[in-house]
Amino acid sequence: MDKRASLRLQFKRLLEKERLDDRQYALLRRKLENSGADVSGVDTYPDGRFQRKRTIWTAAAMILVLIASFTAIRFNSMTDVESDVPQRIAEEVAINHIKFKNPDFETSSMEEVRVFFDRLDFVPAGSDHIDRTSHFLRGARYCTLQGKIAAHLMFGSPQGDSVSYYQVAYDPIRFGPLPDIEKDEEPRVFIRRGVEIKIWVERNLVMARARTTPLQS
Amino acid sequence: MTFDREILDRLYRYCFVLTGQREDAEDLLHSALESYIRNRPDKIDYPVAYIRRIARNRYYDQLRKQKVLPFESLEESGSYTNVEQNLENIIIDRLTVEKIWKTLSSVEREVIYLWAVEEMSAAEIGQHLDQPRGTVLSRLYRLRRRVTENFSKEIGGEHHG
Numbered sequence: 001m002d003k004r005a006s007l008r009l010q011f012k013r014l015l016e017k018e019r020l021d022d023r024q025y026a027l028l029r030r031k032l033e034n035s036g037a038d039v040s041g042v043d044t045y046p047d048g049r050f051q052r053k054r055t056i057w058t059a060a061a062m063i064l065v066l067i068a069s070f071t072a073i074r075f076n077s078m079t080d081v082e083s084d085v086p087q088r089i090a091e092e093v094a095i096n097h098i099k100f101k102n103p104d105f106e107t108s109s110m111e112e113v114r115v116f117f118d119r120l121d122f123v124p125a126g127s128d129h130i131d132r133t134s135h136f137l138r139g140a141r142y143c144t145l146q147g148k149i150a151a152h153l154m155f156g157s158p159q160g161d162s163v164s165y166y167q168v169a170y171d172p173i174r175f176g177p178l179p180d181i182e183k184d185e186e187p188r189v190f191i192r193r194g195v196e197i198k199i200w201v202e203r204n205l206v207m208a209r210a211r212t213t214p215l216q217s
Numbered sequence: 218m219t220f221d222r223e224i225l226d227r228l229y230r231y232c233f234v235l236t237g238q239r240e241d242a243e244d245l246l247h248s249a250l251e252s253y254i255r256n257r258p259d260k261i262d263y264p265v266a267y268i269r270r271i272a273r274n275r276y277y278d279q280l281r282k283q284k285v286l287p288f289e290s291l292e293e294s295g296s297y298t299n300v301e302q303n304l305e306n307i308i309i310d311r312l313t314v315e316k317i318w319k320t321l322s323s324v325e326r327e328v329i330y331l332w333a334v335e336e337m338s339a340a341e342i343g344q345h346l347d348q349p350r351g352t353v354l355s356r357l358y359r360l361r362r363r364v365t366e367n368f369s370k371e372i373g374g375e376h377h378g
Contacts (some may be wrong), residue, residue, distance in 0.1 A: 007307040010314040011333035019226045035254040
């Protein structure tokens with residue numbers, strides 16, 4: 001049963017759900033930057049309840065980036081796109097997954113998801129790595145991956161697990177070579193902040209799966 | 218002025234309230250910001266309110282051009298006592314509010330937005346819209362009457378706390 005509240009509060013909740021998605025925000029930001037207007041960071045919320053949360057995540061993101069950069073410098077000569085991009089995707093995906101953002105569109109139907117994503121330059125696809133037997137689709141939202149507009153599909157399980165799938169059109173110049181599972185290559189696997197991330201290419205899409213690492217008993 | 222995401226979301230939300238459509242809201246926001254950037258007024262105390270006004274003017278100009286400006290007959294009533302409080306006292310569920318929202322005109326949506334999201338009083342809304350407080354109260358009164366008449370089953374009585 002839907003929770004009841006005062007008319008004013010219900011209108012407020014209804015309207016506060018309306019926000020710019022990442023693509024819309026990126027477009028506005030570019031317009032304002034080109035005009036010389038003062039534009040602050042992508043996730044800056046200067047007042048209200050989001051500020052503290054956002055600041056924490058920004059700080060966490062910066063620490064992650066620093067750690068990632070340090071690790072990269074230490075263990076690899078990370079100057080080429082090939083080795084760096086999957087790491088950066090993993091960082092981005094881990095942070096997004098931890099944020100537990102609400103879906104823009106709630107549905108359990110993959111067909112409805114395809115209809116919803118009418119601003120993408122690709123069609124979101126199913127994958128053998130998307131386990132529909134133990135996880136159910138909760139919804140979807142627009143996001144960006146390495147600056148490219150992407151689809152974020154959200155799955156849950158009766159046990160309360162949360163799994164995120166990200167899909168973006170594969171651009172070899174931007175993303176470098178990634179394992180193509182249609183050529184029997186294994187996905188790259190990363191663990192970032194307790195989140196297991198797999199990255200691969202399938203149907204000419206970059207796919208990334210993020211899920212909380214199951215607790216070992 | 219710093220255009221952070223919170224401010225842009227607020228402006229987008231306002232444009233959505235006017236247009237009732239996400240894509241139109243995006244276009245309207247772009248157009249209002251372009252106008253703001255082009256004119257760059259030197260002394261503006263409240264740029265968000267200023268941009269909101271640009272958006273509002275543009276939206277109604279557009280409706281005038283299309284000759285689809287909503288016509289409203291505001292009934293006169295001497296008794297708007299406690300209308301804000303009575304509206305506030307309605308206890309309702311989310312789905313019914315979504316249904317009600319779909320029945321509102323752009324004028325009504327704007328008043329509701331300023332009342333519910335910006336938390337303005339009827340007098341402040343009137344100031345914002347260049348309208349007498351009585352006109353705003355009349356809109357709120359009519360909304361309350363419509364809600365209680367058309368959605369009486371869903372609201373199932375009012376909370377008088």
